[in-house]
Amino acid sequence: DTGVSQNPRHKITKRGQNVTFRCDPISEHNRLYWYRQTLGQGPEFLTYFQNEAQLEKSRLLSDRFSAERPKGSFSTLEIQRTEQGDSAMYLCASSFTSEYEQYFGPGTRLTVT
Amino acid sequence: AQSVAQPEDQVNVAEGNPLTVKCTYSVSGNPYLFWYVQYPNRGLQFLLKYITGDNLVKGSYGFEAEFNKSQTSFHLKKPSALVSDSALYFCAVILAYGQNFVFGPGTRLSVLP
Numbered sequence: 001d002t003g004v005s006q007n008p009r010h011k012i013t014k015r016g017q018n019v020t021f022r023c024d025p026i027s028e029h030n031r032l033y034w035y036r037q038t039l040g041q042g043p044e045f046l047t048y049f050q051n052e053a054q055l056e057k058s059r060l061l062s063d064r065f066s067a068e069r070p071k072g073s074f075s076t077l078e079i080q081r082t083e084q085g086d087s088a089m090y091l092c093a094s095s096f097t098s099e100y101e102q103y104f105g106p107g108t109r110l111t112v113t
Numbered sequence: 114a115q116s117v118a119q120p121e122d123q124v125n126v127a128e129g130n131p132l133t134v135k136c137t138y139s140v141s142g143n144p145y146l147f148w149y150v151q152y153p154n155r156g157l158q159f160l161l162k163y164i165t166g167d168n169l170v171k172g173s174y175g176f177e178a179e180f181n182k183s184q185t186s187f188h189l190k191k192p193s194a195l196v197s198d199s200a201l202y203f204c205a206v207i208l209a210y211g212q213n214f215v216f217g218p219g220t221r222l223s224v225l226p
Contacts, residue, residue, distance in 0.1 A: 004156070033213060042117075042203050042216030043157070056213065091156065100145050100164065100207055102214065104156035 002026060004105035006092050012111045013082055020078045021108045025094030032075050033102060034067055035091040036060065043091055049075060050097065082112045115140045117206050117217035125223045126194045134189040134220045136204030144206045146187040147214065148178055151201040163187060174198070194224045 005024045013019050025032045030051050035043035046065070047057045051072035061067075064083075069075040079086055089109050093102035116139045126132045138144055145164050149157040161172025168180040178189045187204060201221050205214040 035214075040218070042205075042218050043214070045213040045215070048213055058213075093157075101147065101159045101162055103159065104149075106154070106156045 004092055004094055004103055006090075006105040006108050008108060009106065010109045010111075012113065015082060015084060015112055017082055018078065018080045019082060019110060020076055021090055021092075021110075023075045023077070023092030023105060025074070025092070026103055028096070029094035029103070030072065030097055031095045031102075032069055033093040033095075034075070034077050035093065037089040037091055037107070038087075046077075046090075079110075082110075084112045086110060087112045115206055115215045117204050117215055119202075119204055119217040119220045121220050122218075123221045123223065125225060128196050128224050128226050129193050132191050132194040132198070132222065132224070134202050134204075134222060136187045136189065136217060138185050138187065138204070138206045140206055146178075146180060147205040147207070148172065148176070148187075148189050149203045149205060149216075151203065151219075157203065160189070196224045196226050198222060199224045 007022045033048040034046040037043040045058050046061050047067050049069040052069050064080045067077045089107045091107045093104045095102045118137045120135055147162045148160040151157045160176050161170050163170050163180040171177045176191050178187055180187050201219050203219050204217040207214050
């Protein structure tokens with residue numbers, strides 16, 4: 001299967017700890033997006049990359065959040081000093097520049113205790 | 114600011130009956146509109162999109178949607194519902210030349226046997 005993959009699928013951490021998630025996009029896609037989804041809500045945009053360049057960040061992306069996409073391939077999303085409010089599903093998606101539909105991974109569910 | 118509304122939290126329909134899941138949007142420019150479906154423990158799956166052209170667009174699994182500019186709506190439809198269509202459905206909008214989706218809150222569809 002050459003879809004978008006995310007690891008880990010589940011992460012439980014204690015408040016104040018740092019966590020890092022990984023996303024591997026569809027290999028030919030040059031755009032990569034991160035979204036956050038809380039229970040009962042639609043996904044909310046966090047940030048996106050075109051190749052290795054991070055081109056846009058949402059106000060939701062506080063200074064505790066950082067994302068990278070070295071070499072324009074996989075991406076990591078790190079949350080420092082986690083808070084209980086960070087508990088959510090973190091979704092990654094990828095797309096071609098020339099197309100608008102995005103293809104989503106299964107998500108990483110973060111629980112902060 | 115862009116926004117998407119899905120006025121119904123829940124839609125119940127009997128198997129074999131037609132279904133409609135409603136979506137209205139508010140954008141300042143020309144909208145590109147999408148429908149995604151989310152099954153439990155799985156990522157969002159792309160169903161269909163409206164970019165330009167014919168107001169009636171056809172997508173995956175027998176779904177279709179009608180773009181209505183005057184009513185700023187993009188309702189999802191299917192002539193004959195299946196129990197396997199039961200899932201969470203999200204409408205999303207992106208502006209022309211925009212980058213990230215704005216999602217609606219989702220509508221849970223239950224198809225009863």
